[in-house]
Amino acid sequence: MTVTYVIDGSGITGLDGFWAAMGEAVNGPGGYFGRNLDSFADCLRGGFGTPADGSFVIEWRDHARSARALGHEETARRLEGLLTRAHPTHRAHVERELAEARAGRGPTLFDVLVGIIREEAGPEALRLA
Incomplete structure (x- = not known):
């Protein structure tokens, strides 16, 4: 069932x-x-x-x-929080995703x-x- x-x-x-x-x-x-x-x-x-x-x-x-x-605005908010604690080797990736979300693009x-x-x-x- x-x-x-x-x-x-x-x-x-x-x-x-x-x-x-x-x-x-x-x-x-x-x-x-x-x-x-x-x-x-x-x-x-x-x-x-x-x-x-x-x-x-x-x-x-x-x-x-x-x-x-749960659209781009909330996605950007989450990524902003992640950025503050991102490992230095991952920071550029999070910054790119954040820029895309702020521009209303991406998942x-x-x-x-x-x-x-x-x-x-x-x-x-x-x-x-």
Whole structure:
């Protein structure tokens, strides 16, 4: 039997809101399901509230509103935070991504999150509604 986790995208106003919505969808109020891109990917692989056999679907309702909230502006905000602690060998890469996000180009956080879900849980595990 496939379990469906519903994310209400209308309440997502930024990345922190996504982490909270995803955590609550899977593990109830105050639930955890990642607080950064790497831990989110780990959670999607299993053992953090989803069925061990991977039989789950994430239904992301009002995803268009989430896509706007997780757009280039929020992407730039995240990259600004990363830049302050980036390793010197990685700093130029983060600066390039930041410049692209500020210019409204390149992948957004929404794009990255969708990609992680499809890569880690499978393309059929995400329903955009």
